[in-house]
Amino acid sequence: MPLSPQVLRELERIVGAAGLIVSREGLLTYECDMHTFYKGAPEAVVLPESAAQVAEIVRLCRGERVPIVPRGSGTGLIGGAMAPAGGVMVSMTRMNRIVEIDFANRCATVQPGLINLWLSQATREGGYFFAPDPSSQMVSSIGGNASTNAGGPHCLKYGITVNHILGLEVVTGAGELVRLGGKTHERPGYDLTGVMVGAEGTLGLVTGVIVRLTHLPESVKTILASFSTIEDASETVSAIIRAGIIPAALEMLDEVVIRAIEEGIHAGYPKGAGAVLLIELDGPVAEIEAQAAPIEAICREHLALEIRVARSEAERALLWKGRKEAAGVFGRLTPNWLLQDAVVPRSKLPEIMRELQAIGARHRVVIANVFHAGDGNLHPLICYDDRVPGELERAKAANDDLLHACLRLGGSVTGEHGVGLDKCESLPLQFAEADLNFMARLRRAFDPDSIMNPGKLLPSHPACGEGFRPVARPLPAGTWI
């Protein structure tokens, strides 16, 4: 149902004409995130400039029962920042400032639209950085990182986004503007900050973030090891972790991805290798030197073809450029793809990689791999061409088989991308009805009218088991669902 002229007038009053997009062409930009499979444009996009404006928008929408979809940079991969039920999209791109850098407390206060990498650039001189480093960090926003609890290569050592968030300013679905957490590291009461991080905008909108800053390591060593088979590389990963060494990052790329990266970016990865591991150690010089030796020995034991250590910052940057921009070269591999984000226990990596190859063969699809091997977080890219009849169906079948295999091994549906629209129907594979009910009820405590990013994160028909009560005030049929 289109927004009423009155709602549009109110929105314009709140954010000004320059902060309101209602034209068809303008809205098209916002119809999907990076998961272009799912499309749904909002009826209006607003670009607020303050938390107070956001609170006004939420109260207005709540009164009118209009759904709200938050959006940061739109780099998500899950159909999260798009509007399947229409409504109002709140884009945070105009709230993109660093409010304060507080080195003495080792934290920074930022607006949600701030680009992740800008913060590390602004704090580098002072000797600090913001540790969460999703591959999208040049373009993704910290509010988006917080809302999806983003990961990244270096979260193997440093932890995921939630471990780096001290406080949030949010507007809940009930329209309350609240400050959760803060510069102090603990406070009495439930950890609402911890619940809000990763909630994908289904509980409220993040309007401010206090993040922890991490001291830059004394030194960094980046090692590239190549192997003839993905099995050897997988066994190497398990052996490194088994030896009690936790590198800063431990990434794997397979032959298909290496080839595409070399054609597109020329990162210097060895062509023809079956797999490469990108291993980074950071910390005190003596520590990384002492850890590098056993890592190289483990690589050799597992028949590494070549072990190369980056000799300069430029070499290191190039190796990482290949990894971080891998998604950009996917277009060279395939016209279309499905991307998984499932996780397996790290000891199961060799097993799941064998299974993955069998699944690819069984469904006659190419599966390319570039992923966070150290914590068992897979990113298989299942290639297909939607112009060829039957390919999409085969890709989907392979996708399902793979997800089931990961969960059979004790894994998780998503490690860092989130649930969004893409994976919400997979949650029952990992959670029982009672578990999903708990989450549905938790959602209601923040968003009593279910206006926040509806249809995302939880299955569309949350199981109505014991203890679950329907929303107190049901929406009239056909309003916007």
Place this chain on the structure above:
Amino acid sequence: MAVSTPALHDALAELVGRPHVLRDPVTRSRSAVDGVMPGAVVRPGRVEEVSRVLVLCASERLAVVPRGAGTTQDLGNPPRRLDLVLDLGRLTAVREYVPEDMVATVETGLTLGGLAAHLAPHRQMLALDPPGGAARSVGGVLATHASGPLRFRYGTGRDLLLGARFVQADGTITWGGAKVVKSVTGYDVPKLLVGSLGTLGVLVEATLRLHPVPPATRSWQVALPSAGAARAFLAALLDCPLQPDRAALLDTTGLRRAGLAPNPFALLLSIGSVAEAVEEQGRALEALAGTHGGRATGIADAVWSGLGAAVDSPIRLRLAGEPRRLLDWMGEAQAVAGRLGAEAGLLAQPGHGVIQMAAWGSHEPRRVGGELVEPLRAAVEAEGGSLVVERAPADLKSVCDVWGTINSETLTIMKRIKTEFDPRSCLSPGRFVGGL
């Protein structure tokens, strides 16, 4: 139905076995919470038994307080009602442990010491070492959000709890989180449970992130002649690439109570890494200490497990302020205690701005409340911090709230959560913030 009725006793006995329903005065009094005696202590032996007991409690509207090892049972406001203490001491199994995954799933009645013994042969550890550590239960440490010196590198239960099985007030066995080190599938329910003091559910199983035990570890005590020296040294330490894994800052009384040389201040640190790095960082640490008038000397590893003695007193406060203000708050705490004429010992978490303050001496509760707790709380709350009365006799709790002021919008959300999951307020009623 009153808890004393034979019918209820029989019903409980049927659920957990007669030997595990204890109603003798000694057990009941030992399990009293802030002086409030339960009608019975129930000791379920399986998760399903916890569920059945809670179903019964829900239908009979009985108030339940869960208990782990019982070492921190005095945290919280006195319960509004108390019928049963649910003792989880029989739930001690290690359910899953694959060393290669560095993840373990354990029942929450298991003590930290018991878990450590299980992990030691694989040179792995759960990086949580709250004062009084080894005897405390995994569930209790998580439910109270307890932490110790290892927080400096590894964080708290909020960083280490990956997945949790818990029993809701209506008896529903529920799972949240994951058994792998990285998962963003659904809400992070474990975060909600850590520090919730058994008010939303009873934690029965925890899936925990483990860490390798460093190949080598050395510990130092850096004696510091003044607050100024302590402040400067701490700032320099935090702003350099040294990577200690444990850190604790104590004042004179804290040091003396912990059996250490009573300097004005001392920062205790340990560095765990490969042997070469420990040696190199140790040299750098000693040099850094020297430039700030400090003197670093080696201490035995055993010192760490004895730190709880620094703050083992009948009255203990927990102050959290901005990390940069740590020394200021330590000074303020000493000054306020001095005006009251109480002996105060301080044990702080550098880098996190958290201070545990112990007070000894016989003072009238109203004076402790009015002259120690309230002024310190008012000052730290004005700067966005908090002051929790971690431990106190019931008569002190009757004159001052344990948790302090919670901002009203936030409390409103917390109340909605509590009402959603425990509408009849059967789980630890009244013990948590805002009377939840």
